[in-house]
Structure formats: structure tokens, C-alpha cells
Amino acid sequence: MEIQGLPGRVLGELGPAIASGEIPEGAVLRGEELEERFGVSRTVVREAVRVLEGMRMVASRRRVGITVQPKSLWDVFDPMVIRWRLAGADRSAQLRSLGSLRMAVEPAAAALAALHASDDDRRELSSLAVELTVTARAADLTAFLGHDIAFHSLVLRASGNEMFAHLGDTVGAVLTGRTEYQLMPHQPEPYAIRLHREVADAICAGDAVQAERAMRTIVTGALAELEQQLG
Amino acid sequence: MEIQGLPGRVLGELGPAIASGEIPEGAVLRGEELEERFGVSRTVVREAVRVLEGMRMVASRRRVGITVQPKSLWDVFDPMVIRWRLAGADRSAQLRSLGSLRMAVEPAAAALAALHASDDDRRELSSLAVELTVTARAADLTAFLGHDIAFHSLVLRASGNEMFAHLGDTVGAVLTGRTEYQLMPHQPEPYAIRLHREVADAICAGDAVQAERAMRTIVTGALAELEQQLG
DNA sequence: ACAGCCAAAAAGTATGACGATTTGGTTTCC
């Protein structure tokens, strides 16, 4: 699901370098310089740069070169940008932003899911809530992470809103990042587990208000925990 | 703020054609075909296609061609994709999705703005609320639209969350679309105007709860109106 | 000091050649 070939390789190095600030805002690169740096042809560099231009991270101007745009212009919703920022120096800022976004979106998605979810989705959700409980008790963090991601993604998808659905991967990246960087308790909180169960039950019962409330409690807790960890 | 040159022109025709469904999911294009269709060289076609690939609208495979990806894979948060869909056959679906997104994000943004807005932002917000009232009374729809966009963008920006801030343009596109396509009352509702004022006052007073409530009422109303208009 | 012009620098575009990979048919061998 990544861009392939040499342009993909260039993108995969240049993107993170810019996202991390290693190549700072306002820096000017020349195409030829990039050709040498990556040992590829003009064609390849240009295609990679075009993609970066598409996400507003750089702008190319004749007689000047390729300018790194100010961060405020970047397409911060682009999954690549999010991944690059999560992997680099901007991690905390990115996690904070995403935390607020989850805070806004996930409760709304849970409410919509209670109204629109298919029977299959409801069943799957219930089953995931159970597995979540099991893996949490077993303190199997890897399996727990997988089920947690599946749970939140499913709620977002079941909301019936394509834009919410697309945030599934992003939320997944957040949860993964938080586990990887030790930003969560070693043992998942029993209280949080219970809340996941409540969300599932409420969605199954078609209770939008309750689903929204329980989900809000989950993401509020997650955000609070994050703030505490990040200081 | 658009991609320039020939690739930009190709993108500007090909993107909308795909977004509108004129070139349907699963369709396979050949590079050479596009060269002829647009009268440009390989270089140009390839760069445009790469950008589309970056937004996951197409995938290019050897010996096969350039395949239009299913809509569910597209980067639905990409501003270009949003614009193209708003301009084409998908308009209603896109407006609905964006409506739910606003419903989730704007109240949260208003609450954050009440906590984090700068003094300048608060002043500007107050002033915009006044101008909104004036232009609404004068039934000057164009000026009203401008102020409405500025108001909502400012709240999103003042939230202090970069991701919320980036939705400003998108919300602007929604409001513009709704005015252009006659999806709103000819005379702005006095009640809605009053609510904008309440949002501004609450943010100025640092009252997050009240700001969130008033903003929620605004977007709930907007969404209800939209659903009614779209049937 | 100012205006206008000119030249260099960098990206933009076009084109031809070749490489790599995938697909689908064809042949060959059981």
C-alpha cells in the first residue's frame, strides 16, 4: 500500500527527512543535488518531488529550486505525513493533535455506529470486546494492541461515514505508537476494558447516547494519560 | 496553491474525471493513451499519475496499466479529492460526510478555542460575529458567506490544534458549495446568527462548555438543513 | 540612481533507448 519503485524509495527518505525537521522549513534543494544524493535520474527525483508537492510539503519554482514549505501548509491528514511525523521528532506534537482528533471523532462515530452498524459489524464488535478482555487479562500486549486497533477501526467503519472510516488506520498508528513508545500502562486498565465492552453493548443495542458516552470516556482517558506521559 | 504546469493541467482534468465516476473504479488506462488524450509527453503524464497514486486514486502496475482504485481507498481527506468530489457527481455524499465531520470536530474545536485562543483571535472573532449579523440583515449573501467562512476557520485555527486548523479550508468549501448550490435559505436564519454570537461570546469568556454547546447547535442545524434539502 | 536589458541558473518538457516484470498463450511432455 506504499508507492513502489525508486520514486518510492526517494520519497521514503526525503519525506521523513523533511517531516523530522532534518531538512528545515525554507530550505532550498536543487533537483540535481537530489539526483546525486540518491543516485537516481532526473525522472525519479521529479516524480518523488511531485508527490511531496501534492502533499504541500515542498514547492518547486524555476530558477530557484525546491523549497520546503512551512509546516502549517502541509497536508496534515495525509497518512504518509502522519506516519513520518509519528516516526520522527514531531512525535509528541503529532500524538497530541491526534488525541484531540480522536476525542472529537470517535464518540461521534460510536453514536452513528449505534444507529447504522450492520448485524455483522455488531457481532464482530461484541466478539472483539470479548477478545480484548481475554488478552488484557493475559497481559498479552501484542494481541491486545491488535484487537484494540480492530475494535476502534470497526467502530469508525461501522459509523457509515467514509471519512470517519478512513481514520481507522490513523488511529491504529496512534495506538501502535503509544504501545511502542511505552506511553501506556504495562497492564491495560480494567476500567478501560469495561468501557470497550460498554461501547460494544451500546452499539449492539442501538443506544447512540450510551455508545457516545462510553467512547468519550475511553478517549478522554487516553488523552489524559498521554498528556501525563508527555508531561 | 495548485500544482502548476502541464502535470497540473492533466491532474485537473483526470482527477475530476475519476472523482466524478466518469472514469469508473477498476478502469484501466494506459500511459500512452493519456499522452494522446492530453497531448503531452510521458514525463508529464507520469508525474500527474504519480500524484494521483499518492492520493490512492490509481495504482500503476507493469504490463497492466494504470488502474482506478476503488473509492474506499482514496485519501478522502485530501483537499484536492474533496474539491473534485464537491464539484462532481458525488457532491451530496461528500456534503453528508463533511456534515458529520463538522458535527464531530467543530464543537470540540470551539471548546478548545475557549481555552486556548489568543486575545487577538478573541477580538477578531467578536468582530466577525458582528459583521455576520450586519451582512445577514442586509441579505448580502456573498459577504455573509465570506464572514461565515472566516468565522468557522478562525474557531478551528484558534483551537490550537493543527489538524483542526487544516479543516478550515474544507469547511470553507462546504459553506461555499452550500451557497452555490442553493442548499441554504435565501435569508440566513436569525437564530443561527444569534448562535454564532453566542459562540464568539463564550470563547471570549473562556467558557468551553457553552462554546461547545452553541457550536454544536449550529452544526446540528446545518446538518439537519442539509439532510432536508438533499432529501 | 534608476530603468531596462541581458545572461545564467534552474526547473519544465520532449524524446529515444533500454530494462524489468507481468501476463497469457503456446508448446511440450507426461
Next chain:
DNA sequence: GGAAACCAAATCGTCATACTTTTTGGCTGT
């Protein structure tokens, strides 16, 4: 007759090169 191996064509991928266009900054002349 079927299956496996092979081969050839189609198409994208990459490179190198030549030429064009735009922009900028300096130079020149008044």
C-alpha cells in the same frame, strides 16, 4: 487430454540527453 514449463508481447520503469521557459540578479547605459 491435462498440466507444467517456457516464451513472447505488452506495459510500466528508468536513464540520458537535448531543448525550452521562466525567473532572477547583475550589468550597462543614460
